[in-house]
Amino acid sequence: xxxxxxxxxxxxxxxxxxxxxxxxxxxxxxxxxxxxxxxxxxxxxxxxxxxxxxxxxxxxxxxxxxxxxxxxxxx
Amino acid sequence: xxxxxxxxxxxxxxxxxxxxxxxxxxxxxxxxxxxxxxxxxxxxxxxxxxxxxxxxxxxxxxxxxxxxxxxxxxx
DNA sequence: GAAAATACTGACAAATATGTCATTATTATT
DNA sequence: AATAATAATGACATATTTGTCAGTATTTTC
Numbered sequence: 394x395x396x397x398x399x400x401x402x403x404x405x406x407x408x409x410x411x412x413x414x415x416x417x418x419x420x421x422x423x424x425x426x427x428x429x430x431x432x433x434x435x436x437x438x439x440x441x442x443x444x445x446x447x448x449x450x451x452x453x454x455x456x457x458x459x460x461x462x463x464x465x466x467x468x
Numbered sequence: 469x470x471x472x473x474x475x476x477x478x479x480x481x482x483x484x485x486x487x488x489x490x491x492x493x494x495x496x497x498x499x500x501x502x503x504x505x506x507x508x509x510x511x512x513x514x515x516x517x518x519x520x521x522x523x524x525x526x527x528x529x530x531x532x533x534x535x536x537x538x539x540x541x542x543x
Numbered sequence: 544g545a546a547a548a549t550a551c552t553g554a555c556a557a558a559t560a561t562g563t564c565a566t567t568a569t570t571a572t573t
Numbered sequence: 574a575a576t577a578a579t580a581a582t583g584a585c586a587t588a589t590t591t592g593t594c595a596g597t598a599t600t601t602t603c
Contacts (some may be wrong), residue, residue, distance in 0.1 A: 402519065516588060
């Protein structure tokens, strides 16, 4: 059901956020200080983020939402 | 602040979903029957959807999340 | 312009995301 | 291996999304 699908989606998002963050050399704390978003929960796939939270992260990483999803989960 | 930014994002999403739905000729009820998502709240920008809800809609409309965001909100 | 279909709004409960903080675990640095 | 830095986890309060339904408004069809 949607359960597993969601899990995979959240895992994909987790990896993507972590890759973006580590790629830009920030710690979770630094992301928090800049965005007030606790990224640990997202990077460990514990939460089903809202689009505005994701948009804020994308702003911080200076990529578009479209770009954010490009590498992930085709459908 | 983030408030207005979010509002614009949600408005963009609202328009996008509505355009996709009307473009494919479905009523809100039909979308609901297929996805169990109440799209009215989204199309009226009342809610800050979670990514899994958006992903389900994208599945239904047979587009990727990347495609969903392509036309919207550059940054 | 009446009837039918569709969309919008509001309310409520339940589930869950977010905000905040403290603690533990892991990793990096020396 | 000890220290320091970073990440992960758990708990809690609060805000908000989602699920469900009923009612109202708007739009479409005849």
